[in-house]
Amino acid sequence: CKAHRGTVLHFLEDPGNEPEPAAGSVAFFEDGLLIEHHGKVLVAGDASAWLHQLPEGTEVTHWKDQLILPGFIDTHAHMPQLGVMASYGAQLLDWLETYTFPHEARFSDMDWARTEANRFTDLLLRYGTTSGLVFCTSHPESVHALFEAGEQQGMALTAGKAMMDRHAPENLKDTAQSSYDDSLSLLETWHKRGRQRYAITPRFAATSTPEQLSLAGKLAAEHPDVMVQTHWAENTGEIQWIRELFPERSSYLDVYDHYGLLGDHTVLAHGIHIDDVDRKRLSETGTRIAFCPTSNTFLGSGLLDFREAREAGVSVGLASDVGGGTSLSMLTTMAEAYKVCRLRGQTLTPWQAFYLATLGNARVLHQDQQTGSFQSGRFADFVVLDPSGTPQLAMKQEFTHTLFETLFNLMILGDDRAITASIVAGELRHQAAGTDAATTYF
Ligand code: GUN
Ligand code: FE
Numbered sequence: 001c002k003a004h005r006g007t008v009l010h011f012l013e014d015p016g017n018e019p020e021p022a023a024g025s026v027a028f029f030e031d032g033l034l035i036e037h038h039g040k041v042l043v044a045g046d047a048s049a050w051l052h053q054l055p056e057g058t059e060v061t062h063w064k065d066q067l068i069l070p071g072f073i074d075t076h077a078h079m080p081q082l083g084v085m086a087s088y089g090a091q092l093l094d095w096l097e098t099y100t101f102p103h104e105a106r107f108s109d110m111d112w113a114r115t116e117a118n119r120f121t122d123l124l125l126r127y128g129t130t131s132g133l134v135f136c137t138s139h140p141e142s143v144h145a146l147f148e149a150g151e152q153q154g155m156a157l158t159a160g161k162a163m164m165d166r167h168a169p170e171n172l173k174d175t176a177q178s179s180y181d182d183s184l185s186l187l188e189t190w191h192k193r194g195r196q197r198y199a200i201t202p203r204f205a206a207t208s209t210p211e212q213l214s215l216a217g218k219l220a221a222e223h224p225d226v227m228v229q230t231h232w233a234e235n236t237g238e239i240q241w242i243r244e245l246f247p248e249r250s251s252y253l254d255v256y257d258h259y260g261l262l263g264d265h266t267v268l269a270h271g272i273h274i275d276d277v278d279r280k281r282l283s284e285t286g287t288r289i290a291f292c293p294t295s296n297t298f299l300g301s302g303l304l305d306f307r308e309a310r311e312a313g314v315s316v317g318l319a320s321d322v323g324g325g326t327s328l329s330m331l332t333t334m335a336e337a338y339k340v341c342r343l344r345g346q347t348l349t350p351w352q353a354f355y356l357a358t359l360g361n362a363r364v365l366h367q368d369q370q371t372g373s374f375q376s377g378r379f380a381d382f383v384v385l386d387p388s389g390t391p392q393l394a395m396k397q398e399f400t401h402t403l404f405e406t407l408f409n410l411m412i413l414g415d416d417r418a419i420t421a422s423i424v425a426g427e428l429r430h431q432a433a434g435t436d437a438a439t440t441y442f
Contacts, residue, residue: 008032081323162202217260247353292321389418
């Protein structure tokens with residue numbers, strides 16, 4: 001086995017969104033030790049209790065003055081949109097047409113898809129993200145490329161081929177039947193191959209014919225353990241268009257409901273412009289929302305009502321939505337989520353934000369038996385965070401006295417410079433230049 005020493009923090013339960021975390025929800029070891037064996041967590045506890053129990057010769061990496069947290073999880077991002085980030089002056093529908101669709105067309109080329117997939121996983125690791133639910137393009141090449149990259153890095157990725165058979169350029173469109181056949185074949189190749197998981201991925205109701213949505217629902221019914229991901233209720237123009245395309249359905253949510261696409265394996269990105277009927281249906285079906293704050297502010301989509309969703313019992317994950325989103329960093333995403341909540345007259349505690357980015361998101365993806373916390377038997381996926389990793393964080397240290405403040409500083413002021421290292425299934429996959437950890441042997 002191997003051990004990592006530092007300040008260890010992880011969640012056992014939802015801590016709630018109050019200044020004090022719910023009793024028993026947080027495990028915290030100021031001088032902590034995380035012991036890993038064959039890529040899995042053996043124990044997370046106090047260094048004083050565990051150091052002397054290590055077998056002789058065990059490698060101990062001391063991450064001095066650093067925090068050790070479960071690796072971040074992103075519940076909605078687009079691998080093929082790194083080059084679309086920071087596209088000027090558009091809202092969703094013209095953003096798709098002007099910037100996104102032309103860029104995604106390049107992913108029929110396997111070499112390009114591989115280049116971008118490797119960049120994507122490398123960047124995730126730089127930002128401390130070790131797992132995620134990811135859109136590829138409609139080209140099967142893009143899915144193979146992403147899973148190959150995920151497998152190479154040992155990461156748990158859940159991903160799928162975008163199904164889109166209308167209202168898109170020819171070089172992106174599939175057909176209802178080909179999208180079913182390609183999705184099935186990718187699912188058979190990749191689902192549960194190592195840590196990889198397939199996700200059935202109709203892009204959104206506007207780019208799918210009723211035939212395609214119904215085949216997506218059929219595939220989901222045939223594979224109840226496979227996640228479904230799509231977009232929903234992001235933009236008012238989009239919602240109006242859906243009303244025109246599906247006049248027979250009572251709401252945008254009812255479109256997905258009708259085609260058998262709701263349930264506890266479904267993640268709907270955004271879900272901003274919604275009502276109590278929607279929230280009730282989400283809650284009773286277990287359907288999840290991915291809150292994508294940097295995307296929602298950047299594209300001017302709107303402000304999710306986080307409190308209403310929580311109070312209605314809706315399961316909410318946190319996500320970057322790159323490239324509508326402006327950063328792959330889950331720290332930056334937490335900062336933007338906080339600001340969206342403030343604009344709604346609400347708040348987001350660092351407990352809740354870090355919970356969402358770790359165990360909360362693992363639960364959204366049904367991966368909490370694998371990752372998201374340091375309970376023994378989980379994969380040793382973790383991020384080493386430097387509470388003084390940027391000049392502003394370093395300056396703030398002298399005014400910081402509590403763990404709440406340390407975490408809040410990190411989420412508001414932190415970025416990739418605060419990520420010292422990312423470890424996936426016990427393997428060091430990223431370490432920031434110029435950082436050092438002392439390795440000793442016991
Ligand atoms: N709706 C349909 N496609 C997309 C996409 O690629 N990004 C976002 N943010 N919304 C979408
Ligand atoms: Fe998206």
